[in-house]
């Protein structure tokens with residue numbers, strides 16, 4: 101999508117330099133910094149410390165991480181250990197193990213000398229597929245937005261949580277893909293952007309994406325959504341997912357569950373954009389079995405922003421000695437999800453529909 105009118109993606113391989121490049125998302129919206137991933141340790145740091153984040157992008161980064169590993173040492177043993185190391189960086193997004201498994205399965209019969217090239221080819225393919233899948237999610241979701249517009253004949257009001265835009269994928273995004281497609285098709289839209297404490301992906305990333313695409317939006321703190329729904333100021337909620345269980349339970353950024361409850365109580369459709377790479381067909385019950393990441397308490401006790409001299413600062417916002425808990429994700433039971441928007445179409449959040457995607 102666009103950044104200052106130029107097309108940019110979140111990760112790419114640069115042939116001339118033989119380097120994998122990413123955007124350091126920790127600095128957005130204040131600075132656009134491009135980084136290289138040169139070692140497996142740098143790849144692990146990038147995922148763990150959230151220079152890259154968002155389930156699909158974590159998966160694509162892991163795939164390129166295996167290319168980086170193969171350049172360090174193309175012994176199968178080293179590659180297996182590197183895959184384990186990368187897989188341990190974040191526990192919730194299933195795209196991480198999905199991408200690593202895909203690479204490991206597809207290199208089984210490859211000669212050692214050809215491994216780097218083969219892995220690069222696979223990583224490029226995973227990246228390309230992610231772009232195409234997100235675009236398809238956008239096209240399917242666009243039909244929903246168009247229908248609302250045709251019915252009400254006024255700007256469609258959409259609430260989203262966290263950042264499930266292009267920064268969370270390679271391009272297009274998942275939850276925001278329908279928004280981008282609708283905007284390109286001249287459907288008037290207004291997006292309510294949840295702050296998404298503690299890391300504020302809504303305020304810092306989603307708003308930046310929407311501003312760069314000239315899509316009207318308003319930033320709201322995390323507790324506002326319920327009020328807006330009661331006031332009938334939201335037509336549809338669309339979020340992403342880090343791992344959706346085979347029963348349709350959706351794990352996504354912390355706070356998604358509360359928005360889904362409010363939407364259910366107010367009869368507002370709650371859609372989840374779910375690329376098939378974010379579905380864990382091995383997990384039958386999301387609430388019981390999806391691992392929930394707990395991150396450093398500092399993310400809760402400090403907040404980052406620009407000071408009056410435009411310098412990026414972190415400031416402490418809690419009393420000395422206070423204890424924080426930092427749960428990064430929650431699970432929304434399938435019964436609160438209106439439908440899932442996948443690259444293969446819009447389906448019920450039910451095992452009978454989800455299992456058909458597993459081939």
Ligand code: MRU
Pocket residue numbers: 153154155156193261262263264265268269273274275301339340341342352353354428
């Ligand atoms: O902790 P993050 O920023 O990686 O969490 C991201 C989300 O929760 C997104 O909503 C999710 O990955 C779906 S994005 C396409």
